[in-house]
Every structure is written in C-alpha cells, then in structure tokens.
Amino acid sequence: MYQLGRNRYLFGDDDEEQLKNEAAFHRAYAVRDAIVNNEVLSTMRPMTQDICKALVGEEGPPLETLKVPDVLTWDAQTGLPHLHVSFILNHFIPRRHITRLYSLWMLHRFQTYLAEEFSDTPDIVPELAGSIPEGFAVPAHNPRVQFTETGLNAVPLDDMDVESSDSDMVIVAVTKIVSVERSPSTRWFMETDSCYPGYCRLVATTPELTDPSFLVDNTEKKCMYLNGNAILDAILQGSLLRLKMTGEELQEGELVRHGPAVTNLPRNRFRSKLVETDFVFAMPCTEWPDVPKKWLDRPTKSGWPSKVFKKKLIAEGCLVVCIPHRTSKWREVEWRISFSRAERALANSLTDIHRQCYVLLKVLVKGTLEPAQFISSYHLKTLLFWSCERFPQSMWQKDDASLGTCFLALLDELQHCLINRNLPHYFYPDNNLFSHIAPDFMVDVCKKVNWLRRNIAEAVFQFDVAEVFSFTPRALQLSALLGPLAHDEHYEETKQAYAAYCKVLLLLSKAVLLNGNCDDMIDYAREACQIQQVVFGKEVDFVSVVMETLETCSSPTRYMANSLETILRRFPSKRNIPWIKSNLACIYHAFFYSNELSDDRERVLARAGGLFREAVASPGATAASWTDYANFLFKEAASPLEVTEAVEQVINLSKSGPIVLNSYDESDIPSLPDEIGEDIRQDGTLVVPSVMYAIYLSVVARLCDGCHDEEKVAQSIRQMTEFLSGLTEPSEVFSSSKLLGYCLMATADYSGAKEAFQKAQESIQNKKQSSVVGERILLCDAMKLSLS
Incomplete structure (x- = not known):
C-alpha cells in the first residue's frame, strides 16, 4: 500500500491554510507511539513528566487502549475506509469498461475512416487527439430521464453520447516544417521573445513563397509572422476540407469558428450521427525547444517515465498549433507549442487503474463544477502525469483498496493546486495553467471540489x-x-478516537513548551487543529490554540513572545500575520514596563514599535491592530496628531465592517492609561x-497636550455617544459607557459623566463591577458639589 507522506503534495511545501487529509497525521502517530513506549517521558524534566502522565489519567483516555484508525486504510475526510471508497467507485464505472481495449476499438473506427477520406491529400495528415487515442475515453452516457420517457431498458452504444473532448482532431500540414532556430533549410522558425512559456510566433524566412493574406508584417522587428487566424478562416471556407473533416454534407451553420478551432455542431443530442468535433491546424517541428528538453533530466520519484522512453518521445518532435x-x-x-504526440504515448x-482514476476524476469533478x-x-x-512522476509505481497496484487510495490522492493534489492557484504545465513548469483564473472564481471552485472530497459517495x-x-x-x-x-x-467510533487523540496532542504541546521547545509545541497544536478541520469540519486556527495553551502557563509572557516569534519565522505568509504581529507587539510593550526586564529595555521597546508599524502597514490590518498602535503611541507620549491619525484609521x-473588539487583561496593565489599568485591576x-x-x-491625548482644540474634543465625544447608541451587547455597552464617562469627567x-456611568451600571448584572461603577457615580456627584 502506498505510504502517504508529509511531502506528498506536488508543488511546494505544506501550508497551514491548505485542505489537509491523512498525511497530516503521520507525525502525530509517531509521537503517540513514543509516549506509549515512554520514549518522550524519559527525556523530560520531572515538572513536565507529570503533565504527560496526566494523559493516561483524568485528562484523557489510556493511550494503550486508544485505537486511532490507520490512515493507510481509512480516509478521515470521507469517514470511510479506502476499501469502501474503492468498492463504490468500481461499481460506478467498472475498470473493464475503460480498459485500453475499449479505447483501441473506438480509435480503430476513427482511424479507418480518416485513412480513407484523406488518402488523396498527402500534404495534410489528420491526427486524432484527446481522450480516445490516449485511452482516457469516458464511457457513453445519456440523461436517465430518456429511459423514463421512451420506456427503453437500454440504448445502443452507437446512439449514446460521447464527450466532445473524445473527438478532437489536429490537421497537420506535414510539408510545412518549423525549426526551433533560424535555418536556411526551413521556411519557418520559432520566436519566443515576450511570449508566455510554451508559446511562440512563427517567423517566415522566405515570405515571398507564402500567400500574403496569411502573413502579418511587423515593422518594429522587420519580419513577417504567420497569421493562424487567417489559416483557420481559410479552413472554414474550404468546401473540400469541410466534407473530409465531417464525412457527410453539412447544413448551414453546422461548421463554425469556436475560439482557436473550427467546430462542427451536432444536429441533436439523442441519436445524433454527427458528433461534435474540434479541428485545429498544426505544423510539425522535428525537435523540441530547450526548456522542455530539460524534462529529459528531471528526476522522478517513481522512475516513470524512463529516460530511454523520454529520449524516444523527444526524437519524434512536437507540433505548433494556432492557439x-x-x-x-x-x-x-x-x-x-504542442506535445500532444508525447502526451498520447x-x-x-x-495501466488500467491509472485510466480508471482519471476517468472517475473527470466525470465527478466536471459533474460537481457544472456549469462553472x-x-x-x-x-x-496534467495533474495525472505529475502524480505518476511523484507517486511510486507500487501505489497503482490492482488490489482491493488501491483505487480508493489513488483517487483520493489525485483529488488532494487537485485541491492543493486550486488553493495555490498553480498547476504547472507538464513540459513547461513555468507555464501556470491556472494563471488566468480570477481569485473569487477560484474560491468558489475550491469550495465545490472540497465538497466532492468529503462526499465522494454522495457525488456518485x-x-x-x-x-x-x-x-x-x-x-x-x-x-x-x-x-x-x-x-x-464504525464512523462515530472513529471520530471519538480522534477527539480523544486531539486532547492528547494539546496536552503534549504544553508539556514540550515547558521543556523549552516552541517548535514542537507549535507542531503538536497544528496537528490537533488539522484533525479538527479534517475529521470534524471545524475551522480552528492553530495560533489561537497556541495562545490558549500559553495562557495556562505560570508565566506566559516569555513563552508567548517566543512562540509568536517562532510562528512569524516559520509561517511568514500566514493570513493573520498582522494580528500576530500586533499581539506580539502588545506583549513586548507590556514587557517593557514590567519588573521582569532588567536589561535591553530599549531594544524591547524598539521591537514593539517596529512590529506595530509592520502590522498596521499590512493590507489585512484590522481596527483592533490600529487601536493597539494608537495605545502604543499614546503611552510613549507621541504627538496628539499621530494618535489621532491612527484613530482615524480605526x-x-x-x-465598513462588523464591530471589532480589543481585549486587555492584567498582563497589559503597565502599557495602558492609568484609569484603564485601575479598572482592569478591579474587574480582571x-x-x-x-x-x-x-x-x-x-480625547485623552488632546487633553493631556494642554493646548487642545475644544471643538475637536467635543466632536470626538459626540462620535462616542453616537456609536454607543447603536450597541446592544451588555458587555460592550458596559465598557463603552465607562470610557465615555471618563472622557466627560x-x-x-x-452630569454627562454620571449619566454614562449609570448606563454602564444598568447594563451589567455583576455586583462587583456594579459597585465599582457606583463609586464613579458618587465621585461625579462630589465633583458637581465642589464646583457649585
């Protein structure tokens, strides 16, 4: 059975945002085994051994009895054993109906017809392209409703629809030879300057020998290019070729331009004799350009294709098609530049299992994405070819469960490519086949493919x-x-086992943190979050889990700073990096004022300021990050203008967005205004x-300045009052009313401050907090009396 590994994805390393499956669990299983065998316990200090021992006590189930399913035989996302998935897929499209013999039979029908029809045009050789000559033909199928309407129990195979991609045709002008470089012996050579990888322009070396209507003059480069558009129009208008390409007389409108191809349209969907076919014009090239030649020396993990086979394909040359x-x-x-001949070979x-996986992927993916x-x-x-290079050949064995394993692995690769918006061309890896897809559209497609990955049986x-x-x-x-x-x-039992194992990982993450290893702590937290996402469908960010773990430690500040620094180092492209930087800056800012720091105080403060500036300069900066930055500027006695500019961003x-909250606790007190710190001491x-x-x-920054603009202060207080009127959540009303009260005081x-504090008192049921606000109300009354 194929061992799904950590680096199984084709293109790039793992990323925490990717849709994970079984590969995410392998490392965790090794950790579990090490705990069971006391290998981890024996290397830990006594203080952390106690935590690990709790894993077999009240904190979690006995590890010796914890049976986490083997990822080699059970798929977490579908919740099914690979054997089940294989059984369902094999009954959906049995392997015997997509063997090489089936495609050879269909190919023979086309080739016999083509040999007869083009026997009198030796300068034009048609080559059948697409699924049929490659052995990837999808079996014929029709809407089930037709059987209900007609009362038929079966439809003859010749009358059932075959996908249009099964009958693409390349019209090769075999006498029009293209050279990779300029040569006296050829009329055309490739020019690739400023072309997308895998594309070229054909320069005429002897333009006087070509019909001028097929040429485009480039005055800047002083050369003539072959116009593929004009050639397609000529093909469309040629009555002889029209008849040869279709095998029967065409009616008006049945042969049309379809983008870079000429297409004949089927007359009807059911019992149609005229199958829809795309025709493209091509010219042969006897050698490969330099970039795809590198494919010869590209190493493959599977040994496929062999170097001897590669040399044979390269020697056969390639085509250039007017697309x-x-x-x-x-x-x-x-x-x-087309490698259709090499792709066909x-x-x-x-093997047949490769074909079956491809056909299943094609049918289910296209069915899921319809109409997009x-x-x-x-x-x-292309995805299949890359996978064949990466996956060992032992994976594609004809055992009972291999079909499910292979199919799910291909779907995982597709998910990875969609998420990264990158599917490299097989021969031109710099040519990203997904480069033209809009991000918003890609997100919608990712969701549909993700649904398919979790619901294989339902899609079937x-x-x-x-x-x-x-x-x-x-x-x-x-x-x-x-x-x-x-x-x-057994699915529910499996989920319970995974849930128990998540607790094991989280407890272990704390244990290794106390042992001074931030990297391992992050890895265990990530594993737990990946299991939560894959098995239970819960989107849990591992950074939040890390923060929660740190808060339970006896002195979390240093641990939290080191852990967040590690996250920034290891995951610089993480989507919530601005949030992480802002939180880390707050930690350093509070740390600067704490008694724990004896030296390097200025360096810590500079690091805090740098992180704040990086956080708010990021495109994803939130109102909370800008608020923390404003607090930093205020505390470090920045000018009221600087504070106000940050506040305007908030x-x-x-x-333009929902209400965002800032949360502060006792560890933040040193970096906050005095009256806010006093509130936290009382409320927690x-x-x-x-x-x-x-x-x-x-407001406080302007008032502390001494020469403040009273109108601007009044305007800010009006803004607070207006915003407060729209709040409904009691805790938000309570904290906001108190801040308004402080500003009015x-x-x-x-009088206004007293009303604000009374509003705060009415919004909260907590007696302690209510009494604290009551003291503010009494203070307001006392101040009013002193003024009178």
Whole structure:
C-alpha cells in the first residue's frame, strides 16, 4: 500500500491554510507511539513528566487502549475506509469498461475512416487527439430521464453520447516544417521573445513563397509572422476540407469558428450521427525547444517515465498549433507549442487503474463544477502525469483498496493546486495553467471540489440519478445498492478516537513548551487543529490554540513572545500575520514596563514599535491592530496628531465592517492609561469595541497636550455617544459607557459623566463591577458639589 507522506503534495511545501487529509497525521502517530513506549517521558524534566502522565489519567483516555484508525486504510475526510471508497467507485464505472481495449476499438473506427477520406491529400495528415487515442475515453452516457420517457431498458452504444473532448482532431500540414532556430533549410522558425512559456510566433524566412493574406508584417522587428487566424478562416471556407473533416454534407451553420478551432455542431443530442468535433491546424517541428528538453533530466520519484522512453518521445518532435495564450497581445500570430504526440504515448504507457482514476476524476469533478467548468480534461491529465512522476509505481497496484487510495490522492493534489492557484504545465513548469483564473472564481471552485472530497459517495449517487452509462443497471440506482457503505457503522467510533487523540496532542504541546521547545509545541497544536478541520469540519486556527495553551502557563509572557516569534519565522505568509504581529507587539510593550526586564529595555521597546508599524502597514490590518498602535503611541507620549491619525484609521475601518473588539487583561496593565489599568485591576479584564477605545485615546491625548482644540474634543465625544447608541451587547455597552464617562469627567462635564456611568451600571448584572461603577457615580456627584 502506498505510504502517504508529509511531502506528498506536488508543488511546494505544506501550508497551514491548505485542505489537509491523512498525511497530516503521520507525525502525530509517531509521537503517540513514543509516549506509549515512554520514549518522550524519559527525556523530560520531572515538572513536565507529570503533565504527560496526566494523559493516561483524568485528562484523557489510556493511550494503550486508544485505537486511532490507520490512515493507510481509512480516509478521515470521507469517514470511510479506502476499501469502501474503492468498492463504490468500481461499481460506478467498472475498470473493464475503460480498459485500453475499449479505447483501441473506438480509435480503430476513427482511424479507418480518416485513412480513407484523406488518402488523396498527402500534404495534410489528420491526427486524432484527446481522450480516445490516449485511452482516457469516458464511457457513453445519456440523461436517465430518456429511459423514463421512451420506456427503453437500454440504448445502443452507437446512439449514446460521447464527450466532445473524445473527438478532437489536429490537421497537420506535414510539408510545412518549423525549426526551433533560424535555418536556411526551413521556411519557418520559432520566436519566443515576450511570449508566455510554451508559446511562440512563427517567423517566415522566405515570405515571398507564402500567400500574403496569411502573413502579418511587423515593422518594429522587420519580419513577417504567420497569421493562424487567417489559416483557420481559410479552413472554414474550404468546401473540400469541410466534407473530409465531417464525412457527410453539412447544413448551414453546422461548421463554425469556436475560439482557436473550427467546430462542427451536432444536429441533436439523442441519436445524433454527427458528433461534435474540434479541428485545429498544426505544423510539425522535428525537435523540441530547450526548456522542455530539460524534462529529459528531471528526476522522478517513481522512475516513470524512463529516460530511454523520454529520449524516444523527444526524437519524434512536437507540433505548433494556432492557439494563442489567453492573455496574449499577439493573438493573431501566436502559436502554442504542442506535445500532444508525447502526451498520447505517455498516456498509453499507463495501466488500467491509472485510466480508471482519471476517468472517475473527470466525470465527478466536471459533474460537481457544472456549469462553472474551467477545469478541463487537459488540466486533469496534467495533474495525472505529475502524480505518476511523484507517486511510486507500487501505489497503482490492482488490489482491493488501491483505487480508493489513488483517487483520493489525485483529488488532494487537485485541491492543493486550486488553493495555490498553480498547476504547472507538464513540459513547461513555468507555464501556470491556472494563471488566468480570477481569485473569487477560484474560491468558489475550491469550495465545490472540497465538497466532492468529503462526499465522494454522495457525488456518485447524484450523478447516477441524473445520468446513465450504457452498462448501468436500470432497475436499481446505486444509492440503494451502495448506500450502506456510505454510512459506515464504525464512523462515530472513529471520530471519538480522534477527539480523544486531539486532547492528547494539546496536552503534549504544553508539556514540550515547558521543556523549552516552541517548535514542537507549535507542531503538536497544528496537528490537533488539522484533525479538527479534517475529521470534524471545524475551522480552528492553530495560533489561537497556541495562545490558549500559553495562557495556562505560570508565566506566559516569555513563552508567548517566543512562540509568536517562532510562528512569524516559520509561517511568514500566514493570513493573520498582522494580528500576530500586533499581539506580539502588545506583549513586548507590556514587557517593557514590567519588573521582569532588567536589561535591553530599549531594544524591547524598539521591537514593539517596529512590529506595530509592520502590522498596521499590512493590507489585512484590522481596527483592533490600529487601536493597539494608537495605545502604543499614546503611552510613549507621541504627538496628539499621530494618535489621532491612527484613530482615524480605526474609525474608517469600523464604518465598513462588523464591530471589532480589543481585549486587555492584567498582563497589559503597565502599557495602558492609568484609569484603564485601575479598572482592569478591579474587574480582571477589559473587552471594548476598538473604535470606542481608540476615540477615548484621542480625547485623552488632546487633553493631556494642554493646548487642545475644544471643538475637536467635543466632536470626538459626540462620535462616542453616537456609536454607543447603536450597541446592544451588555458587555460592550458596559465598557463603552465607562470610557465615555471618563472622557466627560476629563472635560469637567460631571452630569454627562454620571449619566454614562449609570448606563454602564444598568447594563451589567455583576455586583462587583456594579459597585465599582457606583463609586464613579458618587465621585461625579462630589465633583458637581465642589464646583457649585
């Protein structure tokens, strides 16, 4: 059985944002085994041994009895054993219906016809491309409703639909030879300057020998380019070729331009004699360009394809087809370098289980993405070729569970490519086949593929309800036949085992942290979060888990600073990096004022300031980060203008988004204004809307300046009052009302301050907090009397 490894993904390293599956658990299993065998306990200090021993006590189940399913035989995302997945897929599209013999039979029908029809045009040789010659043909299928309407129990195979991608044709002008470089013996050579990788322009070395209507003059480079657009129009208008390409007389409108191809349209969906076919024009090149030649020396983990086989394919040359890149500025004269001949040979070297996995992937992915089908057959074929290089050949064995293992692995690779918006061309890796896809659209596709990954059985059953293959039983739908497999009775037991194991990992993360190892602590927390995401569908950010773990330590400040610094070092591209930097800056800022620091005080303060500036300069900076930065500026006696500028950012962000909160506890007291610190000492914590605390800081900063603008102070207080009127959550009303009260007291408006404190008192049920606010109310009354 194929061992799913940590670096199994094709392109790039693991990333915490990726959709994980079984590979995420391997390292954790090794840790579990080490704990059971006391290998970890024996290397820890006594203080951490006690925590680890708690893993077999009240904190968690006995590890000796904890049976976490083997990821080699059980898939966490579907909740099914690989054997179940294999059984469902093999009954959906049996391997015997997509063997090489099936494709050879269909290929023979086309080739016999082509040999007869093009026998009198030796300068034009048609080559069948796509799924049929590659052995990847999808079995014929039709909507199930047709059987209900017609009362048929079966439809003849010749009358069932075959996908249009199964019948693409390349019209090769074999006498028009292209050279990679300029040569006296050829009429055309490739120019790749300023072209997207895998594309070129064809320069005419002897333009006088070519019809001028097929050329485009480039005055800047003083050369003539071959116009592929004009060639396609000529093909479309040529009546002889029109007849040869289709095999029968065409009616008006049945042969049309379809992007860079000429397409004949089917007359109807059911019992159609004319199959939809795309025709593209190509010219041969006897050698490969330099970049794809590097494929010869590219190492493969599987040993496929062999170097001897690669040399043979390279010696056969390639084609250039008149298809420009989607983003090309030279659409009329840009050509794609095609390796369809090599791809056909590579596909035919694969086994039947490769074919079955590809066909299943094609049917289910396209069925799931309908109608947003930007994932083409070519994308999936490219993915398969990369996987064949990376996965060992032992993976593709014909045992009972291998189909499920292979299919799920291919889906995981597809998810990875979609998330990273990168699917490298097989021969031109710098050519990203997903580069033109809009991010928003990609997100929607990722969600659909993610659903498919978690619901393989459901996707199969949905397709079976809508469509029927020529071999599908009509009397009984697959959901009735295979439904019990999709709801395995051991699934709940499996989830309980994983839930227990998550507790083990989190406790272990704390143990290794106390032993001084931040990296291992982060790794264990990540493993726990990945299990939560994959098995239970819970999106848990491991940074939050790390923070919660740190807060339970006896002296969390140093641990928290070291851990967040480690996260910044290891995951610099993490989406919530601004939040992490802001929190780390707050820790350093508070640490600067604490008694724990005896030296390097200025360096710590400088680090805090640098992190704050980096956090707010990031595109994803939140109102909370800007508020913490405003607090830093206020505490370090920055000018009121600087504080106000930061506050304005908070106000603007708050207008366009939901209410964001800032939370402070006793560890933050040294870095906060005195009256806020006193509140926290009495209440234990302060949770306040960011915009309210930010405006409070701007008011206090102006008043402390001594030459403040009274109108601007009054304007800020009006903003606080307006924002407070829209709050409904009692805790938010309580903290915001107190801040408003402090601002009004600072301006000697004791009546207004008393009303604000009374509003805070009415919003909270906590007697201790209520009594503290009551003292503020009495203070306001006393100040009013002294003024009178």
